[in-house]
Amino acid sequence: MALTEFDIIRQFFMSESFAADHPHLVKGPGDDAAILSLPDDHDLLVSVDTLNESVHFLPDAEPSLLAARCLAVNVSDLAAMGASPLGFTLALSLPQVSLSWLQAFSEGLAKAALDADCPLIGGDTTRGPLSITIQVHGMVPRGQALLRSGASAGDAVYVTGTLGDAAAALWWMQGDSRFSAKGLSSTEEQHLLEAFYQPANRIAVGKALRGIASAALDLSDGLASDLRHILKASSVSGARIEAGQLPVSEVLKQRVSRSDQIELAMGGGDDYELCVCIPPARIREAEAAVAALQVPFTRIGQLSNDPEMMVIASDGSTMDLKATGYHHFQSHSS
Amino acid sequence: MALTEFDIIRQFFMSESFAADHPHLVKGPGDDAAILSLPDDHDLLVSVDTLNESVHFLPDAEPSLLAARCLAVNVSDLAAMGASPLGFTLALSLPQVSLSWLQAFSEGLAKAALDADCPLIGGDTTRGPLSITIQVHGMVPRGQALLRSGASAGDAVYVTGTLGDAAAALWWMQGDSRFSAKGLSSTEEQHLLEAFYQPANRIAVGKALRGIASAALDLSDGLASDLRHILKASSVSGARIEAGQLPVSEVLKQRVSRSDQIELAMGGGDDYELCVCIPPARIREAEAAVAALQVPFTRIGQLSNDPEMMVIASDGSTMDLKATGYHHFQSHSS
Numbered sequence: 001m002a003l004t005e006f007d008i009i010r011q012f013f014m015s016e017s018f019a020a021d022h023p024h025l026v027k028g029p030g031d032d033a034a035i036l037s038l039p040d041d042h043d044l045l046v047s048v049d050t051l052n053e054s055v056h057f058l059p060d061a062e063p064s065l066l067a068a069r070c071l072a073v074n075v076s077d078l079a080a081m082g083a084s085p086l087g088f089t090l091a092l093s094l095p096q097v098s099l100s101w102l103q104a105f106s107e108g109l110a111k112a113a114l115d116a117d118c119p120l121i122g123g124d125t126t127r128g129p130l131s132i133t134i135q136v137h138g139m140v141p142r143g144q145a146l147l148r149s150g151a152s153a154g155d156a157v158y159v160t161g162t163l164g165d166a167a168a169a170l171w172w173m174q175g176d177s178r179f180s181a182k183g184l185s186s187t188e189e190q191h192l193l194e195a196f197y198q199p200a201n202r203i204a205v206g207k208a209l210r211g212i213a214s215a216a217l218d219l220s221d222g223l224a225s226d227l228r229h230i231l232k233a234s235s236v237s238g239a240r241i242e243a244g245q246l247p248v249s250e251v252l253k254q255r256v257s258r259s260d261q262i263e264l265a266m267g268g269g270d271d272y273e274l275c276v277c278i279p280p281a282r283i284r285e286a287e288a289a290v291a292a293l294q295v296p297f298t299r300i301g302q303l304s305n306d307p308e309m310m311v312i313a314s315d316g317s318t319m320d321l322k323a324t325g326y327h328h329f330q331s332h333s334s
Numbered sequence: 335m336a337l338t339e340f341d342i343i344r345q346f347f348m349s350e351s352f353a354a355d356h357p358h359l360v361k362g363p364g365d366d367a368a369i370l371s372l373p374d375d376h377d378l379l380v381s382v383d384t385l386n387e388s389v390h391f392l393p394d395a396e397p398s399l400l401a402a403r404c405l406a407v408n409v410s411d412l413a414a415m416g417a418s419p420l421g422f423t424l425a426l427s428l429p430q431v432s433l434s435w436l437q438a439f440s441e442g443l444a445k446a447a448l449d450a451d452c453p454l455i456g457g458d459t460t461r462g463p464l465s466i467t468i469q470v471h472g473m474v475p476r477g478q479a480l481l482r483s484g485a486s487a488g489d490a491v492y493v494t495g496t497l498g499d500a501a502a503a504l505w506w507m508q509g510d511s512r513f514s515a516k517g518l519s520s521t522e523e524q525h526l527l528e529a530f531y532q533p534a535n536r537i538a539v540g541k542a543l544r545g546i547a548s549a550a551l552d553l554s555d556g557l558a559s560d561l562r563h564i565l566k567a568s569s570v571s572g573a574r575i576e577a578g579q580l581p582v583s584e585v586l587k588q589r590v591s592r593s594d595q596i597e598l599a600m601g602g603g604d605d606y607e608l609c610v611c612i613p614p615a616r617i618r619e620a621e622a623a624v625a626a627l628q629v630p631f632t633r634i635g636q637l638s639n640d641p642e643m644m645v646i647a648s649d650g651s652t653m654d655l656k657a658t659g660y661h662h663f664q665s666h667s668s
C-alpha cells in the first residue's frame with residue numbers, strides 16, 4: 001500500500017532522534033495506544049495544552065522554537081505538581097505539508113524532549129489549520145503531588161527565575177513602544193527569545209519541594225492572575241506582594257520603565273516559572289533545597305488575611321492591582 | 335476578577351453531568367494537572383485523536399452527535415488493546431462562543447462519557463478554528479494489552495458487529511448515487527446515524543479476549559487497510575478473507591449493490607469495530623467469551639503464508655483488492 005503524505009509526516013516523529021528510551025515506556029507509537037508502566041505506589045499526572053496559529057503564536061514563528069515552547073508550557077505543569085515526566089503525545093494539525101517546516105519542528109521538539117527527559121510516546125497527525133496539542137504525562141510518589149489547595153495565611157510566596165521577560169519579549173517582537181529596543185545587543189535578543197520560546201524546565205525545583213511546599217502552580221497568565229488561583233483553591237483571602245522584591249532581569253531593567261517592570265512582573269503571562277507557597281517553619285529547608293539546584297528562588301511576599309491581594313510599593317503604599325490583571329492570551333488549561 | 339468567556343465555557347465541562355466519579359481519579363480539572371491513581375501491577379494506555387471541521391466532520395454536524403463520535407473513536411482504541419477506560423482529556427478550539435452549540439456538545443459528551451465509564455479529567459479550551467482533540471487513558475493488568483504484533487499464519491480473523499455501515503452513512507449524507515435512499519425508513523436512518531456518530535463501545539469484548547486473542551485493532555481506515563497493520567506488525571505475509579462471510583447489516587443489503595457491500599465492508603472506514611486474530615486452539619474459548627456479551631462476532635477468514643492479502647469470492651475466485659484500498663479520511667493515529 002502506498003504511503004499517504006501523512007504517513008510520511010508521522011515518520012518525522014518516529015525517527016532516531018525520538019527513539020524513546022525511557023524506563024517506564026513499554027510501547028511507543030505504532031499500535032492502537034501507547035503503553036506506560038508506572039512504578040507501583042505512584043500517581044499519574046496528565047496535562048494538555050493547545051497552541052493555535054495567530055492566537056498563541058505568530059504565523060511566521062520559527063518552527064523549532066515553536067516546538068520547544070509547546071513542550072515547555074506543558075512540562076511546566078508537571079513541574080508545578082512536583083512530578084517527573086514520563087512522556088508526551090502530539091496531536092498536530094497541518095494545513096499543508098512543508099518538509100522544511102516539519103524538519104525544523106521535529107528537530108526542535110526532539111531537543112526539547114531530550115532536555116526534559118520526556119519522550120514522544122504517541123500522537124495523531126491530521127489535516128487542518130495549524131494547531132499543536134501536546135499532552136504530558138508525569139508521576140509522583142502516591143499522594144505527594146503539589147496542589148494549589150494546601151496554602152494558609154502566613155505562608156511565604158516564592159517564585160523561581162525572573163518575571164515579565166516573556167511578556168517583554170512579546171512587546172519587543174510586536175514593536176511596542178513601551179519596550180526600548182534601540183541598540184539591543186544579541187545577548188539581550190537571545191535572552192528575550194529564550195524567555196518566550198524556551199522557558200527553563202523547573203522539574204527539579206518541583207521535585208525538590210515535594211513535602212515542603214504547601215501549594216504551587218506555574219505562571220502562565222501572570223502572577224496576579226495565577227496567585228489568585230492558589231488563594232481560591234486554598235481558601236485564603238489575601239496576599240501581600242512586595243513590588244521591590246519582584247525578581248526582574250537586567251534586560252527588563254534596561255529596556256522598560258520601572259512601572260512597566262512591575263506591570264510585566266505582576267501581569268505579564270507566559271513566564272512558566274513556578275510560584276510556590278512555603279509554610280514559615282519550612283522556609284530554611286525550601287531555600288536550601290532550591291539553592292542546591294542553582295535556580296533563582298525569590299521570596300516576594302506572603303499570604304494574608306487581608307480581604308484581597310495587594311502589591312506593596314517600596315514606600316509602603318498599596319499599588320493599584322487592577323492595572324495588572326490583563327490577559328495576554330485566551331488560553332487556559334486545567 | 336471577571337470571568338473571561340473561556341472561563342465560562344470551561345464551566346460547561348465541569349458541570350454536575352461531568353461529576354467525575356471514578357475509582358481511579360484522584361483529582362479532575364482545576365489544578366495544573368489531573369491526577370490518576372492506577373492500581374499496582376497495571377499498565378497505562380493512552381491514545382489521542384483529533385477531529386477537525388470540514389476534514390473529519392461537516393460544518394453543520396449536530397454537536398451532541400459529534401461529541402459522541404469524538405469520544406467513541408478514542409474509546410475504540412482502548413477496546414482494541416483490551417483496556418478499561420480511566421478517563422479522557424478534551425482540548426477544544428472554538429472560533430467563537432455559541433452557548434447553544436456548547437450546551438449540545440457538552441450534553442452529548444457527558445452521555446458518551448457515562449456510556450463508556452470514561453470521565454472527563456482535564457482539558458484546555460482555546461480560540462481557533464473548530465478542532466476537537468480527545469485523549470483517552472486506560473489500564474490493563476501488567477503485560478496483558480492486546481497488541482497488533484502477536485498473530486501467526488493460521489490464526490482465524492474475526493470482526494465484531496457489521497462492517498461498512500459508517501461509510502454507507504457517509505454516502506447517504508453526501509447524496510452519493512451508489513446509496514439507494516428512496517423510501518428510507520426512520521429505523522434505517524437511525525441505524526446509519528448511529529453507525530457513523532455513535533459506534534458501539536467494544537470495551538467488554540477487548541477485555542474478554544485478554545489472554546486469548548493473538549492480535550487486535552479497531553477498524554478506522556477500513557478492514558483491508560487496517561488488517562495490513564496486523565500483518566506488518568506480526569510479520570505475517572498474507573490473509574484470506576471470505577467475501578461471503580463479511581457481516582453486513584440489513585440496511586446495507588437493501589440499499590447498496592452486492593459489489594458495493596463488499597467494497598464498503600473491506601474498504602469503508604470509520605466502523606470502529608474490532609478486528610481480532612484468534613489462534614486455532616483458542617477459537618471455542620473466544621467465541622464463548624464474546625457470545626456471553628451478546629455482541630456479533632464473525633469469523634471472516636484467516637491469516638496465511640500467501641504472498642499478500644486476498645479476498646475470496648463465494649465461487650472460490652480471488653477478488654481484486656486494489657479497488658478496496660481507498661481512504662475516506664486523512665487522519666491516522668498511533
